[in-house]
Every structure is written in structure tokens, then in C-alpha cells.
Amino acid sequence: MVVPAHPARLKQLRNILTKVFLQFISIQLEPICYIILSLALLLRLRIKGQRKIRVLLGYYLLSAAGLSYASWLVFDNLNSGASNNWIYNLLILPAMLAIGYYFHQTFTGKISRHLSMALVAVNLIYSGLRNLTYTRIIIFDSVGYSLLSISVSMLCFAYFYQLLRNVNENKLWADFDFWIVSSMLLYFLGGFFIFLFYNILDSNTYEERELLSILWSVHNVLLFLSSLIMLYGCIWINYRNRS
């Protein structure tokens, strides 16, 4: 005999599931995205071993490991009160170095190469100085992330400019750099606005903390979409090369 579920219990179950889902998106999705990104680059490396891809892969693997630890710290935080902000703050440096190197190798023009080096230098100087002290490193560096995001977005636009200036016979879809840069643009341009909001909002009130949590979920969704774009691009190019 089937006992009909009580509407109140169903609602409670739905609330729990929603909470778990939102918690998954805001906490666990991020390292998973970096694992997907690493997977896409590993697949690419099997076909074409490029140094810039290896460097980017190194950064994604480091991020996957660091952010897995960061998400574990979130649960641990409930007991010990440990913060994971320092991991994010430290990851700015390898992020800008790896992405800057990738663009430096991808650009063909002198000005674009200088731009990539200049942006790397600005980010490194800012983050290096900002995170020198313990009191600063444990506070999330939203300005640093905004700077990183706008820098990478600028490099993405410079790449697209280069692409339109140097049109050739090859299909755009067959160019893995196009997929990488498109996925970066989606994530970093979206991330830029989110990090800007982060800078404005404080986490003093419950409402603001809730809003920050939602914003972080949106950030993770963007990262997830970005990783899917890169994985799709890699699989599509592999499939096309085989057929």
C-alpha cells in the first residue's frame, strides 16, 4: 500500500534538495570546472603538444587542486572557522602568469605581445603588494580579481582583433585557440562584473551574504559554461580531424 506523501514533507524535501543543489553550485562546482578544463587541455595535448597549452594545463591543475582544498575548507569552516580566501588570493599570480604566457605565445603582433607582458606585470605588482601581509591575504581580493578579469578580457579582445586582421583559409572552428579564448572571454568578462559587485558589497548583513552567495553561484555557472565550451571545442576538433 502506497502512503501518500504529506505536502509539508514534500515541500521540506524540495527545500533540502534546492539547498543541496545551490550549495553544490556555489561550493563544489568550481573545482569540477577546473577538472573539466584540465581534461580538455589534456585531450588537446594528446594531439598537439604545445608549450603554451602545457603551461595553461599546469595552471588549471593547480587551480583544481587548490580549489578542491578551498571547498573542503568551506565545510571545515563550519567547525574551525578557517578561511579559504588566501587560496583564491594566491591563485591570482599563477593565473595571470599562465594566461599571460598563453596570450604572449598566441599573439603575432609586437604591440599585442607588449600588452600581454604589461598586463601581467601590473597584475603581479598589484597582487604581490596587496597580499604581502597576513591580514590582507585572508580577505578576498576582489579588486585583484577584477583587475585580472579585465586584463584577460582585454587580451581576449586583442586576440579577436588579431583574428579579424589576419584572415586565412582555415576554418575558425578548427582553431583550438578560438575555443580557449571564447571560453576565457565568457568567464572573465562575466567575472569582472561579479568581482566589481563583490568590491561594493559587504558581508555584514545576512541579505548581503545571501546576495554574495548567489553572485558566486552565477560566477561558478559562468565558469562551468566556459569549461564546457572548451571541452566541446576540443572534442569537436578531434572528431573533425578523425573524420
Add this chain to the structure above:
Amino acid sequence: MDKLPQQVLIIGISSVFLLIVAVGIILLVFIYQKRQLIYVREKEQLKVDFEKQILESKLEIQEQTFKNISQEIHDNIGQVLSLAKLTINTMNIEDTDTLPAKIDSSKQLISKAIEDLRNLSRNLNTDYITDLGLAVSIENEIRLLKNAATYQVDTVVTGEVYRLHHQQELIIFRIFQEVLQNIIRHSQASVIVVSFLYTPGIFSLQVSDNGKGFDINTLEQTENITPGIGVRNMRYRANLIAAEFTINSNLGKGTMIEIMLPVNIT
């Protein structure tokens, strides 16, 4: 209750953002493909133009070759054979004193005609030039010129000799032949210097003479109206293999012609 509109707002803004980025990337792809189409069309047009130029050049070379054959047969082989015929006609079997000398002379004249025909055939045969290579083919030309004993011909080779692409060798050889023809016909020179330069990045062939020279500016102007010494033609041929063609000449101070070809020898 405030949370729901706030969430909806954030999701709405995010969706709009995603839409903008997606539209931006699609637009980029669209513009790229449009430019790609123009690029491919332009490239095809260039290819057609280039092939047309090659064809025109080939026809011109062919025309020049026929002219050379005709001239060679008329001026050289024809003359020798006529002389041989004349000698044979004047032979008298009963005149035993002059007969052996006349037979000998006829044999020599016919041998010369055969040798001239062989040289002509060698010069015209593309495969022969391709097999021998540029350096040897030019050396053969110089040897023939030396045999005529009209010119003092010096050869200077700098660097280690290497082979070029057969088409490049053929075009350079044809230009060289034209340069020699011009020297013989117009320069009134007594000394010709042929210099080869072989470096890993550049191949250069320089031909200079001590002839009467000419005014390049006047030549460039008259070449458009009347056929001159074919400078434009030589320059055009050099362009076909991406070589640089330089000509320097002054009245009374001789002429120097250089063909410089960028190469990549590892």
C-alpha cells in the same frame, strides 16, 4: 520575500550578459567568414593572374626561342652547310690534286654544322639544363663563347655550389642566355665577367662587361614603344621566381646585371 526578485534580477542580468557574449562571438564568426570569403576570392584571382602571367611568359620565351633557332640556322648552320654544298659542287673526281683537300674541308664543315646543331639542341633542351644544373649549363655556355675567341671570359665562384629548384635554374639560365645575347649583339665588349655567389640565404649571379654601355632611363622609355634588349622581360622573368633583377650601366663604362635569389639552404 525580497530574496526571490533579487535572485530573478541576478539570473536575468546573467542571462542578458550570456546572450550579449554569445551574440558577440557569433557576430565575430560571421564577420570572420565574410572576410574569409573575400580573402579566398582575392587569392583565387591572384592565382589566376599569376597563371596567366606564367602562360604569357612561356609564350614569350617560346617565341624568343623560335627566333633564336631561326637566326642560328640562318646565320650559322645554314651558312656552314651552304659552304659545304659549294665545296662538294666544285669537286672534280678527276682532279686528284685538290680533291682530298676539298673532301677534308667538306667533312670539317659538316662536322661543324653537326656540332652547332648539337649545341643548339643542348641549349634549347630544358631536361638537359635541369639534369646538368645551372652552374654546369652556364659553364658550357661560357666554354662555347670562349671557343669563339672573341671575348675574354672570366668566371668567379664564391661559396659552396648548391642546386636550386629546377624551375628557378631554368629561368635564371634563360635570363643568362639573354644577357649573353645582348652582350654579343650590342655591347662591343672584349671582357665578360660571370660571378656566382652561393650563401645559405642568397644565390646571386652577376654578369658584367666592359662594353659601350647605355643610358638605362632612355632604354626604359623606348622599351615601351619598341623592343629593346628585353630588360623588362628579364625583370619580369626574375619576378616569377621571386628574384631581384638589377641592371647598372653607364655610357662608355660597361654594363652589370645581377640576379639575386633568396634561398634557404640548411
